[in-house]
Amino acid sequence: LGSRFRNQKVSSCLLLVCFIPSLMGSSTEKARSYSWASVRVFWDVEDFPVPEGRDLCDFYDQVNRVLQIESYVTDLSIYAYTRDNALKGPFAMAEIQLACVRLEKRSRLNKMIIDMIAWAYQNAIARETIFILVAKDIPEVETDFDRVLKELAGRGYHIFLVVPDDFPLAEAPSDEIIELIWRWTELFDGKFPIEDFGEDSENDDDCPHEKRPRIDAPGGGSS
Numbered sequence: 001l002g003s004r005f006r007n008q009k010v011s012s013c014l015l016l017v018c019f020i021p022s023l024m025g026s027s028t029e030k031a032r033s034y035s036w037a038s039v040r041v042f043w044d045v046e047d048f049p050v051p052e053g054r055d056l057c058d059f060y061d062q063v064n065r066v067l068q069i070e071s072y073v074t075d076l077s078i079y080a081y082t083r084d085n086a087l088k089g090p091f092a093m094a095e096i097q098l099a100c101v102r103l104e105k106r107s108r109l110n111k112m113i114i115d116m117i118a119w120a121y122q123n124a125i126a127r128e129t130i131f132i133l134v135a136k137d138i139p140e141v142e143t144d145f146d147r148v149l150k151e152l153a154g155r156g157y158h159i160f161l162v163v164p165d166d167f168p169l170a171e172a173p174s175d176e177i178i179e180l181i182w183r184w185t186e187l188f189d190g191k192f193p194i195e196d197f198g199e200d201s202e203n204d205d206d207c208p209h210e211k212r213p214r215i216d217a218p219g220g221g222s223s
Contacts, residue, residue: 033071034068034071034072034073035071035072035073035128036072036073036074036128037067037072037073037074037075037128037129037130037158038074038075038123038128038129038130039063039067039072039074039075039076039077039129039130039132040076040077040078040079040119040130040131040132041063041076041077041078041079041132041134042079042081042112042115042116042131042132042133042134042135043078043079043080043081043096043134043135044080044081044082044108044109044112044134044135044136045080045081045082045084045087045098046081046082046083046105046108047105047134047135047136048134048135048162048164048184050188051184051185051188054185054188054189056090056091056093056094056096057093057094058188059078059094059096059188060076060078060094060095060096061190062187062188062189062190063076063078063132063187063190064076065190066182066187066190066191066192066193067130069190069192070180070193072130074130077097078095078096078097079096079097079098079099079112079115080096080097080098080099081098081099081101081108081111081112081135082098082099082100082101082108083100083101083102083103083108084100085100085102087100088100099111099115105138106138106141106143109135109137109138109143109145110143110144112135113143113144113145113148116131116148116152117148119131120152120155120157126152126155126156126157126158127156127158129157129158130157130158130159130160131152131157131158131159131160132160132161132162133149133159133160133161133162134162134184134187149177149178150177153176153177153178158179159177159178159179160178160179160180160181160182160193161173161178161180161181161182162181162182162183162184162187163181163182163183163184164183164184165183165184165185165186167183169194172194180193180194181193181194182194
């Protein structure tokens, strides 16, 4: 029922995006263009616990909000991974699907990678598909995480990344693979992504937020 209701809301948003400009007639302000995207968040709860003082039930709406800021109308789902089976109830209330993997970090990461590949297979139109990764790789251990990200990006899928609040900007991955990066608490609060993470900039905080170019999916934009 929740999924059906959410799809109805998305359809309503698309109708508004498509038809409001025609109702406005000769407005001098150019209508904003949105892109349709199917979005899934892959969240390792052990790596990124809910920030202190935040409500888990707000997370879905906050992610939707930041995607709208980035000019996306989305079909959003959130998959989370943890060792704690007791979290299933609260996460279900927050409309988040939770996978309990009680083994070590590598097992959780492998489960996430398998789910990412399966979801890419289900969403063959890469330009309309966004992966938001709230997870860490395993330092000094060879995994398939980086290789899978490169493969997905190479096929045209959009890869967004979330990093810890204290993550050094100089260590940000290449923007050839990662299109947008959020600090964890800022994503949870529905704020802007990090600007110019792929460039050497000493004045990031002084730079106004600029929209990155988007590829409009068929039927997903307005003019």
